Amino acid sequence: MTEYNWNQLSRLLDENExxxxxxxxxxxxxxxxxxxxxxxxxxxxxxxxxxxKTNDLPxxxxxxxxxxxxxxxVSGSEFEIAEILGVPGEQVLFNGPTKTNAELNRAFAxxxxxxxxxxxxxxxxxxxxxxxxxVIRLGLRCNLDFNWKDRESRFGLSENSGELNKxxxxxxxxxxxxxxxxxCHTSFDRSATSxxxxxxxxxxxxxxxxxxxxxxFIDIGGGLCGPMSDELRSQFVTPPPTFDEYAVAICxxxxxxxxxxxxxxxxxxxxxxxGNVFDYAFRVEHLKKIGSKWFAVTSGAxxxxxxxxxxxxxxxxVIMCPSVTDGEREGGSIDIAGYTCLEHDIIHRDFEKPLAxxxxxxxxxxxAYSVVSSPDFIRTNPPIFEQGEKGxxxxxxxQSVHSYLKSFSW
Numbered sequence: 001m002t003e004y005n006w007n008q009l010s011r012l013l014d015e016n017e018x019x020x021x022x023x024x025x026x027x028x029x030x031x032x033x034x035x036x037x038x039x040x041x042x043x044x045x046x047x048x049x050x051x052x053k054t055n056d057l058p059x060x061x062x063x064x065x066x067x068x069x070x071x072x073x074v075s076g077s078e079f080e081i082a083e084i085l086g087v088p089g090e091q092v093l094f095n096g097p098t099k100t101n102a103e104l105n106r107a108f109a110x111x112x113x114x115x116x117x118x119x120x121x122x123x124x125x126x127x128x129x130x131x132x133x134x135v136i137r138l139g140l141r142c143n144l145d146f147n148w149k150d151r152e153s154r155f156g157l158s159e160n161s162g163e164l165n166k167x168x169x170x171x172x173x174x175x176x177x178x179x180x181x182x183x184c185h186t187s188f189d190r191s192a193t194s195x196x197x198x199x200x201x202x203x204x205x206x207x208x209x210x211x212x213x214x215x216x217f218i219d220i221g222g223g224l225c226g227p228m229s230d231e232l233r234s235q236f237v238t239p240p241p242t243f244d245e246y247a248v249a250i251c252x253x254x255x256x257x258x259x260x261x262x263x264x265x266x267x268x269x270x271x272x273x274x275g276n277v278f279d280y281a282f283r284v285e286h287l288k289k290i291g292s293k294w295f296a297v298t299s300g301a302x303x304x305x306x307x308x309x310x311x312x313x314x315x316x317x318v319i320m321c322p323s324v325t326d327g328e329r330e331g332g333s334i335d336i337a338g339y340t341c342l343e344h345d346i347i348h349r350d351f352e353k354p355l356a357x358x359x360x361x362x363x364x365x366x367x368a369y370s371v372v373s374s375p376d377f378i379r380t381n382p383p384i385f386e387q388g389e390k391g392x393x394x395x396x397x398x399q400s401v402h403s404y405l406k407s408f409s410w
Contacts (some may be wrong), residue, residue, distance in 0.1 A: 001041075002022075002024070002279065002387075004281070004360075004362060004387075006319045006320070006321065006322060006360060008392065009281050009319065009360050009362075010153060010360065012385060012392065013281065013282070013283050013360065016383050016398050017299065017379050017380075017398070018282055018285070018299025018300075018339075019280070019281065019282040019283075019301070019304070019382045020183055020280075020281050020382050020383055020384070020385055021278050021279070021280055021300050021370070021371060021382055021384040021385070021396075022279040022280070022362075022384075022385055023057065023059070023060075023278055023384055023385070023395055024071065024276075024277055024279070025059065025060075025277075025386060026062060026083040027227075027276055027277045028060060028273065028274070028277045029051055029401065030227075031226060031227060031272070031273045031274075031276070031277070032048065032064075032067050032069070032273060033245050034227070034243055035048060035269065035272070036048070036260045036268065037241035037243075038242075038246070038247040039243075039247045039250075039251060039267070040215045041247070041268075042247050042252075042255065043247075043250075043251040043255055043262075043265055044260050044261060045260075045261055045262060045263070045264050045265060045292070046260055046264070046265045046266075046267065047068075047069075047070060047265070047267075048069045048070070048266075048267050048268075048269070048273075049069060049070040049071070049093050049219075049222075049266055049267065049268040050065075050069040050071060050072060050273070051071035051072050051268055051269070051273075052072060052073050052081065053073075053074050053075075053078065053270070053369075053372060054076040054222075054270030054273075054274050054368050054369055054372070055274050055277075055368065055369070055371060055372060056078065056372055056394060057371065057384060057396065058081075058085060058395075059386075060277075061081065061087075062086075062276075065085065065086065065087050065091070068090055070092065070093045070367050071087045071091060071092045071093070072092075072093045072268050073092060073093070073094055074095050074096030075096060075103075076099070076100060076102070076103035076106075079092065079094060079106065079107065079112075080263060083110075083266045085140065088110075089107070089109075089110025089111045089112075090106070090110070090111040091202070091266070092110070092112040092113070093112070093113050093115065093116045093266070094107045094112050094113065094114045094115065095117070095141070095183070095268075095306060096117065097117045097121075097154075097155060098116065098117075098121075099114070099121065099124075101124070101128060103180075104125060104128055105128060105132070108128070108134060108137075109134065111135075112136065112137070113137045113138070113139060113180065113217075113277035114136075114138055114139070115138070115139040115140070115141045115183040115219070116138055116139070116140050116157065116167060116171070117129055117141050117155060117156060117157070118156075118157065118163070119157065119163040119166055119167050119170075122166075122167040122170050122171055125138065125171065126171060126174060126177075129171075129174045129176055129177050130174075131407040132210070134176065135176055135178050136174075136178065137180055138171060138177060138178065138179050138180065139179070139181045139183045139219060140157055140164065140167060140168065140179070140181075140182055140183065140192060141155065141156040141157060141181060141184065142156050142159065142164060142182055142184045142201075142202065142205060143155060143156030143158040143159065143160075144156075144159060144184060144198060144201050144202075146197065146198075146201075148349045153176070153186045153188065156183075156184065156185075159205075163301055165388050178210050179209075179218035180188065180215060180216040180217055180221065181206075181210075181216050181218055181263060181264075182205060182206055182215060182217075182218055182219065183221065183266075184198050184202055184219070184220060184221050185217040185219075185220075185221025185222055185224035185268065186223065186325050187222070190224065190225055190240065190241070191238065191241065192245045192248070192249040193249065195220060195224075195246055195250050196221060196250065196252070196253065198221075199220060199253050200253050202220070203218070203253055203254070204265070206218060212271065212327050216258075216261050216263055216264060217265070217266055218254070218263050218264075218265055218266070219265075219266035219267075219268065220250055220265065220267060220268075221267075221268050222267070222268040222269045222270045222271070222272065223269070223271070224246055224267070224269040224271070224272035225241055225242075225272060226243075226269065226272035226273060226274070226275045226276065227275070227276050228240070228365055229365070231241065231261070231315040232314065232315050232364070235311075235313070243272070250265070251265070264406075270368055270369075271368040271369075274367040274368045275365045275366075275367050275368050276364065276365050276367060277367035278365075278366045278367035278371070278384075278391060279362050279366065280305050280362065280366045280370070281358070281360060281361070281362050282298050282361055283298060283358065283359070283360050283361070284296045284298055284355050284358065284359045284360075284361065285297050285298055285339075286357060287330050287331070287334075287355065287356070287357060289330075293333075293335065294330055294331040294332075294333065294335070295334065295335050295336075295337050296331070296337065296351070297339070298336055298337065298338060298339065299337070299379075300336075300347055300363075301338035301339055301345060301347070301378075301379075302340075302344070302346060302347050302376060303338075303340070303345070303374060304366075304370060304374045304382065305347070305363060305366040306347070307369045307370065307373045307374075308369070311401075313348045313349060313351075314347075314348065314363045314364060314366065315363070315364040315365065316336070316348050316351065316361055316362065316364070317361070317362050318353055318355065318360070318361060319359065319362065320356070321356060321358030321359050321360070323358065324356040324358055324359070328356050329354035329355060329356045330355065331351070331352045331353075331354045331358070332349045332352065332353075332354055333351070334350070334354075335348070335349050335350065335351070335354060336348040336349075336351050339379065340377065340378050341378070348363070371384065371396070376399060376404055380400070380401065380404055381398065381399050382398055383395075383396055383397055
């Protein structure tokens with residue numbers, strides 16, 4: 001956990017309705033290097049895709065591009081962000097379940113790789129291909145026939161229904177369509193064993209479609225767990241895999257089938273690269289006791305950092321207010337609540353350290369899906385800062401009420 005100064009954070013919180021995100025670019029670079037090292041040691045031809053939907057902070061996107069990562073986008077808006085930030089078209093992976101004709105034409109014109117999500121999208125692309133003069137680069141997103149803990153993913157072309165075969169037959173008939181590989185992504189099961197099953201099945205499908213020479217790429221998607229504290233790791237029912245464990249599970253079958261220089265293995269880890277890259281600082285505003293239960297009412301909010309409902313308590317540290325004595329602190333099992341008027345806005349249940357008004361709380365592992373999913377609910381979105389050698393650098397402004405209202409008319 002990074003050591004923060006109460007006075008510095010207190011000033012920033014005073015200026016921003018009591019809450020800020022804190023980015024750590026060094027952690028991001030370290031995660032990229034660790035992922036590359038784990039996989040490169042077992043299979044040489046790998047490439048990482050940076051997931052814009054997980055966190056589209058421009059500084060992260062630019063750093064990912066400079067580190068040689070693909071830009072993995074799932075909308076025309078994200079595609080445009082990548083363009084504006086200077087990512088070449090051929091370095092963009094365009095995923096997602098819906099793409100307009102205009103978006104597809106733009107992606108094809110710039111040489112981007114588009115992964116087809118459905119048979120109807122394959123037909124949509126076939127219609128475009130009949131009038132498009134250039135080469136169209138495609139992959140097929142496979143909906144593998146696995147029992148994902150009694151759930152069925154809604155994404156991709158199904159083996160079971162036959163739509164995967166139909167899409168292949170339709171698209172391979174066009175001379176200007178280059179079918180380059182296979183894609184698979186689901187986060188239903190993050191175990192290393194699950195990724196081993198996926199890569200084995202993708203290799204089998206690739207053999208059937210591409211023959212002995214194999215595809216140009218196999219994209220195993222994202223969903224990988226990343227570096228985290230022991231406190232968070234201990235809350236998982238089964239220990240989350242490390243990058244090395246994922247690499248063993250995925251690269252073994254690839255190496256066995258293709259040797260060390262087979263198809264490009266593409267990884268698209270969002271949470272795995274970004275989870276520990278952001279912290280979230282907020283303040284204890286009030287303490288109250290209801291029955292036998294203590295509550296800390298804070299300037300933070302659950303919807304900023306807990307987008308997917310779960311029972312995890314994010315590792316949270318306290319920076320004690322220097323003007324408060326230990327005798328003024330309360331609790332020992334406190335529910336940390338947010339500023340909203342919603343009963344479910346509980347950021348941390350049964351926090352075990354006594355708290356006082358003015359204390360600053362810092363929650364870890366909030367880099368994934370937080371800043372891209374937070375609504376302007378009751379208060380506008382918090383800013384993002386980075387602590388540099390010369391002080392605090394603002395990476396995103398807090399949205400002002402004036403800028404918020406500009407998007408409306410009345």
